[in-house]
Amino acid sequence: MKPEDCILYSGAANGAEARFGAAAERHGIDEVNFSFEGHNDARRRGLRVLTREELEHGDVSLSYVSKLMHRAYPDTPLFKRVLQTIYFQVNHGQEIYVVGTILADQTVKGGTGWGAEFAKLCNKPLFVFDQDRDGWFQWSGESFDLSKDPVIRHTHFCGTGTRFLTENGALAIDALFDRSFR
Numbered sequence: 546m547k548p549e550d551c552i553l554y555s556g557a558a559n560g561a562e563a564r565f566g567a568a569a570e571r572h573g574i575d576e577v578n579f580s581f582e583g584h585n586d587a588r589r590r591g592l593r594v595l596t597r598e599e600l601e602h603g604d605v606s607l608s609y610v611s612k613l614m615h616r617a618y619p620d621t622p623l624f625k626r627v628l629q630t631i632y633f634q635v636n637h638g639q640e641i642y643v644v645g646t647i648l649a650d651q652t653v654k655g656g657t658g659w660g661a662e663f664a665k666l667c668n669k670p671l672f673v674f675d676q677d678r679d680g681w682f683q684w685s686g687e688s689f690d691l692s693k694d695p696v697i698r699h700t701h702f703c704g705t706g707t708r709f710l711t712e713n714g715a716l717a718i719d720a721l722f723d724r725s726f727r
Contacts, residue, residue, distance in 0.1 A: 546697070546698075546700060546725070546726070548572045548573040548574045548726045549573055549574075549575075550700050551569075551574045551575065551697075551700045551701070551702070551726075552574070552575045552576065552577060552637075552700065552701050552702075553565060553566065553569040553574055553575070553576040553577070553702060553703070553704050554576075554577050554579070554633070554634045554635075554637040554638045554701065554702070554703045554704075555576060555577070555578050555579075555588075555634060555703065555704050555705055556578060556579055556580065556627075556630050556631065556634055556705055557578035557579075557580050557584070557586040557587055557588040557589075557592060558584075558585075558586070558587055558708055559585075559587040559708050560587075560644075560706065560707050560708035560709060560710040561643075561644040561645070561657075561704070561705065561706025561707050561708070561710050561714060561718065562578070562587070562588070562704065562705055562706065563587040563588055564644075564710055564714075564715050564718045564719075565642070565704030565705070565706075565718055566578060566587075566588040566590060566591075566704075567588075568704075568718055568719055568721075568722040569704075569722070570590060571722070572722050572726045574722075574726070575591060576588075576590055576591035577591045577593050577637070578590070578591050578592050578593060579593050579595055579630040579633040579634055580592055580593065580594050580595065580630060581594060581595050581600060581626045581629070581630060582594060584626070584630075595629070595630065595633065599633075600626060600629040600630070601629075602629075602632070603628070603629035603630065603631070603632030603633055603636075604625070604629055605628055605629075605632070605659075607620050607624075607625070607628075610628065610659055610662075613662060614652050614658055614659070614662060615650050615652065618656070624656065627656055628656065628659050631656070631659050631660045631663065631705065632663065634660065634703045634705055635660055635663045635664050635667065635669070635703055635705075636667070637701060637703065638664075638669065638699075638701055638702050638703025639669065639670075639699035639700070639701045639702060640669060640670045640671075640672075640697065640698060640699040640701075640702045640703070641660065641661070641664040641669050641670065641671045641672070641702070641703045641705075642672050642673075642674075642695075642697070642702065642703065642704045642705075642706075642718075642721065643657060643660055643661050643664075643671070643672070643673045643674070643705055643706050644657075644673070644674045644676065644705075644706030644707055644710065644714045644717065644718065645657040645658070645661075645673060645674075645675070645676065645706050645707045646675055646676060646677050646707075647673055647675045647678070647682060647689050651688055651689060653673055654707075655707060657705060657706050657707050660703070660705045660706075661673060661684075664684070664703075665684055670683070670684075670698075670699075671683065671684040672684075672692060672695045673689060674706075674714055674717040674718070674721075675689075676707070676710075676711045676713055676714045679713050680692075680693075681693070681694070681695050681717065681721075683695065694720075694724060695721065695724075696721075696724050696725045697721065697722075697725035697726075704718070
């Protein structure tokens with residue numbers, strides 16, 4: 546794949562999303578960062594501020610998400626907008642890369658988990674770098690299985706994840722791009 550044919554879909558937030566964007570820019574890959582009015586964006590390149598009407602297309606029931614994810618989420622306008630932008634990131638990506646922590650119930654910790662869960666629901670290839678276990682895992686349809694050195698294989702891919710990016714998570718993102726776009 547040629548980098549100039551690719552697009553990273555992300556969310557411009559601090560942490561994993563900013564690192565995905567920086568890696569894309571270093572490799573000459575276009576990026577689209579979905580955001581909303583009033584969001585504190587860490588990246589400006591490819592910023593796409595969604596309208597209120599567009600955000601409504603990505604709306605999801607918080608009670609449904611909480612039940613699916615086995616935890617409660619805050620019922621705030623800010624958190625709802627974050628979930629709505631995740632819809633656009635995952636919906637546009639043909640392959641999904643997430644950095645965070647895989648929990649024992651096979652969900653991913655925090656709001657990031659909705660991106661992974663939505664990718665599962667859409668049956669999209671899903672890879673999660675678990676910062677605690679220091680490795681990449683691929684969703685098999687039933688569980689996360691160790692995936693040594695994954696490579697980006699689709700021209701339209703999503704990179705999202707935790708705001709609390711650790712050094713090993715940052716290095717995993719860089720190595721993913723280096724392997725994929727030599």
